[in-house]
Amino acid sequence: MSPLPPFPPLHLPPGGRNPNFTGREPMLARLGAQLGRAQGTVVVSQAITGLGGVGKTQLAMEYIYRQQADPQTAYDLVWWLRADTVVNLAADMAALAVAVGAMSAENPDQQAALNAARRWLAQTDKRWLLLADNADDLPPRALNHYLPTGGKGHILITSRNPNWGGLVGQDAILPLDTFTRAEAIRFLQVRSRQFIAIFEGDKSPPTNREEEAEIGKLAELLGDFPLALEQAAAFMEARQMGCAAYRRLYETKRQEVWRRATPPDRYHATITTTWQMAFEQIQKRPGAVELLNLCCFLAPENIPLALFETSDFFEKSDVFTASAVSLADPLALADAVAALRRYSLVAREGESLRLHRLVQTVARDRMPPELARQWAEIAIEAIIQVLPDWTRLHEWEDGPVIVAHMVAAADLATEQGIETERLAFLCNWTGFYLKFRAEYEKARPYLERALAIHEKALGPDHPDTATSLNNLGYLLRAMGDLAAARPYLERALAIHEKALGPDHPHTATSLNNLALLLRAMGDLAA
Incomplete structure (x- = not known):
């Protein structure tokens, strides 16, 4: 076990506390009452549920910051977990194990690190909170495989899924709706520098009743949806536009956006319209649209700007304009990022970008199918160009960050119906890296997908198909399913012998893999 590092009291999403957080006092009080009532060694969980863009994560973070401000309620440890995929969830629990000294950072076995984190949380005397x-x-129920069931801690979950009663209990579900009208008005007044009203403490009446009435009309028009209000405020600030002018523009744009189709509901109509208004503005900025489109086919958090530091994959695609190719230039990239930030489409956090998941979803949904496929393929190339040599995985410091984008790019490309060799390459790489971290069950579907693509695109006897067979067989052997591994490794050897000859290095690799398997099976005669 490694020496205990300085204890990490607060690990939350990048960006810090939201200075524009508004209202939600009854919800914060309910969270405090629910989580504050528990003592002892039974973990108490609370789920905040609601539509995308209503502020679930912001509510959770505000609760945490308020708790930490009071020594009587502060936790010893707060740890943010990306629970959007099991890969991210396991990675963040493994990082917790390293941070508290329960696991060495040099050990790539993520399952062992996950188990170490769960044990530490169950046994420590420290008060902790996990934000899933x-x-x-x-x-x-899948959370039970990743989170502790004992210890002096709390688990706070945010989710669009309302069905958490079986895990946390019905009384521990906190449904979060849109702002109240008063909260929406106050948010716009606090958020936008275009309004005269200044709030001081709890006593903050508007100085202009007509202004408040105009803001109220806009809030009503936008359904009091927090994300829509944020985008509207950013738009008005960027364009130096008042509420009345924005409201007229919004009504015109909504008719244009939905003239050929009926929106599924007011929620989608509102979010899509505010997004479209911002999108049309960034089209005037060189490279901004291309940068946004590419980010929509990656994971939403921790998108390294280093992904865009080479123009190779830009130049390979005809969907990029000449100006977008220059994104490899740091100044051009900074200008594109600034344009997206101005309209609240991305947030920059150090050398990384972050998007709201709903912004990604709307952007993808608004793309014609062929364009969406092209951007999914470009995302694959963006990831591939930063992958290291297979033999240097132990040295790959960016792996824990990049793997989230590997998974997202592979999954989103599959949703687009892509079955290219480049996707197969990425799937093989994703599976191989997850296997390297001992995440066998998570690795398997990516290796199976790579094999299926190779068999369909190249045929059952192609050397690349043999590579996929080897990878899958090797994984099954590591999982202990020796009988299932054997036919894959035997097929790989037969293909390599026929296509490359008995003396080729790939044939030798296949022969070695099969020999090791047979030895493990006790079949020494074979």
Whole structure:
């Protein structure tokens, strides 16, 4: 076990506390009452549920910051977990194990690190809180495999899925709706520098009742949806536009956006319209649209700007304008990022970008199918160009960050119906890296997908198909399923012998893999 590092009291999403957080006092009080009532060694969980863009994560973070401000309620440890995928969830729990000294950073076995984190949380005397954020697609019961069931701690979950009663109990579900009208008005007044009203403490009446009435009309028009209000405020600030002018522009744009189709509901109509208004503005900025489109086919958080430091994959695609190719230039990239930030489409945090998941979803949904496929393929290339040599995985410091984008790019490309060799390459790489971290169950579907693509695109007897067979067989052997591994490794050897000859290095690799398997099976005669 490594020496205990300085204790990490607060690990939250980049960006810090939201200075524009408004209202939600009853919700904060309910969180405090629910989580504050528990003592002892039974973990107490609370789920904040609601539509995308209503502020679930912001509510959770505000609660945490308020708790930490009071020594009587402060936790010894707060740890943010990306619960959008099991890969991210396991990675963040493993990082917790390293941070508290329960696991060495040099040990790549992520399952061992996950188990170490769960044990530490169950046994420590410290008070802790885990924020399992964006658990939208993860089955509630699946969290039991990753989170502790004992210890002096709390688990706070944010999710679009309302069905958490079986895990946390019905009384521990906090449904979060849109702002109240008063909260929406106050948010716009606090957020936008275009308004005269200044709030001081709890006593903050508007100085102009007509202004308040105009803001109220806009809030009503936008359904009091927090994300829509944020985008509207950013737009008005960027364009030096008042509420009345924005409201007229919004009504015109909404008719244009939905003239050929009926919106599924007011929520989608509002978010899509405010997004479209911002999108049309960034089209005037060189490279901004291309940067946004590419980011929409990656994971939403921790998108390294280093991904865009080479123009090779830009130049390979005809969807990039000449100005977008220059994104490899640091100044051009900074200008494109600034344009997206101005309209609240991305946030820059150090050398990384972050998007709201709903912004990504709307952007993808607004793309014609062929354009979406092209951007999914470009995202694949962007990831591939930063992958290291297979033999240097132990030295790959960026791996824990990049793997989230590997998974997102592979999954989103599959949703687009892409079955290219480049996707197969990325899937093989994703599976291989997850296997390297001992995440065998997570690695398997990517290696199976790579094999299926190779068999369909190249045929069952191609050397690249043999590579996929080897990778999958090798994984099954590591999982202990020796009988299932054997036919894959035997096929790989037969293909390599026929296509490359008995003396080729790839044939030798296949022969070695099969020999090791047979030895493990006790079949020494074979």
